[in-house]
Amino acid sequence: DQQVKQNSPSLSVQEGRISILNCDYTNSMFDYFLWYKKYPAEGPTFLISISSIKDKNEDGRFTVFLNKSAKHLSLHIVPSQPGDSAVYFCAASANAGGTSYGKLTFGQGTILTVHP
Amino acid sequence: DGGITQSPKYLFRKEGQNVTLSCEQNLNHDAMYWYRQDPGQGLRLIYYSQIVNDFQKGDIAEGYSVSREKKESFPLTVTSAQKNPTAFYLCASSMYSSDTQYFGPGTRLTVL
Numbered sequence: 001d002q003q004v005k006q007n008s009p010s011l012s013v014q015e016g017r018i019s020i021l022n023c024d025y026t027n028s029m030f031d032y033f034l035w036y037k038k039y040p041a042e043g044p045t046f047l048i049s050i051s052s053i054k055d056k057n058e059d060g061r062f063t064v065f066l067n068k069s070a071k072h073l074s075l076h077i078v079p080s081q082p083g084d085s086a087v088y089f090c091a092a093s094a095n096a097g098g099t100s101y102g103k104l105t106f107g108q109g110t111i112l113t114v115h116p
Numbered sequence: 117d118g119g120i121t122q123s124p125k126y127l128f129r130k131e132g133q134n135v136t137l138s139c140e141q142n143l144n145h146d147a148m149y150w151y152r153q154d155p156g157q158g159l160r161l162i163y164y165s166q167i168v169n170d171f172q173k174g175d176i177a178e179g180y181s182v183s184r185e186k187k188e189s190f191p192l193t194v195t196s197a198q199k200n201p202t203a204f205y206l207c208a209s210s211m212y213s214s215d216t217q218y219f220g221p222g223t224r225l226t227v228l
Contacts, residue, residue, distance in 0.1 A: 004158070009156075034216065034217075036219075041125075041204070041222065041224065042221055042222065043120075043122075043206050043208075043219035043220050043221045043222045044159070044206070044219045045219070046216055046217075046218060046219075049216055089158060089159070091158075091159075103161055103164065103174065104149075104159070104161070104217060106158030106159045106160075107158050108156065108157055108158045109156075109157075109158060
């Protein structure tokens with residue numbers, strides 16, 4: 001049962017344009033969402049997170065949008081740079097109630113390629 | 117420098133042997149986690165620990181064991197009972213169990 005899905009295995013974007021990575025989830029108990037960036041043979045690097053009490057969070061070139069009614073979140077990267085080329089994972093946890101113990105459920109990842 | 121270290125980066129073992137993967141953090145984080153990544157898949161949780169001397173099974177704990185004798189260390193043993201041990205193993209830690217998790221560089225285990 002895939003509770004967090006990234007339906008696009010790959011995305012190709014021109015340098016300077018916007019990259020939009022999408023993520024859908026099914027578990028309505030999820031209340032904290034994160035995006036990680038990962039290079040091959042390295043650990044994921046935390047990018048940005050959002051709590052379910054918000055619908056938008058910005059950090060520099062990265063913005064995450066959360067649509068709770070649609071159970072959908074997206075990561076916008078503007079402007080995209082060649083160094084952004086990596087695999088992007090979304091992850092979710094259910095922290096309310098204190099029973100999740102921080103367990104993260106990950107999507108399958110989307111490979112982003114930014115062309116110069 | 118604060119961070120999470122995993123050693124070794126690459127590990128080769130013969131089938132039937134147990135192997136222990138190291139994970140150390142100097143971030144003073146209470147919670148630590150072990151994940152496994154297979155090609156084309158997301159990360160899956162093996163074990164987690166919220167505090168010293170306590171740990172719980174994740175989604176795919178069969179064939180693995182852990183210990184948490186010190187706050188800084190959370191070693192993972194891949195036993196011969198694990199049917200498909202070849203994978204990329206990632207350790208993570210967080211200040212407390214509901215906080216953002218930060219990952220180490222990973223260990224690629226190959227069982228021959």
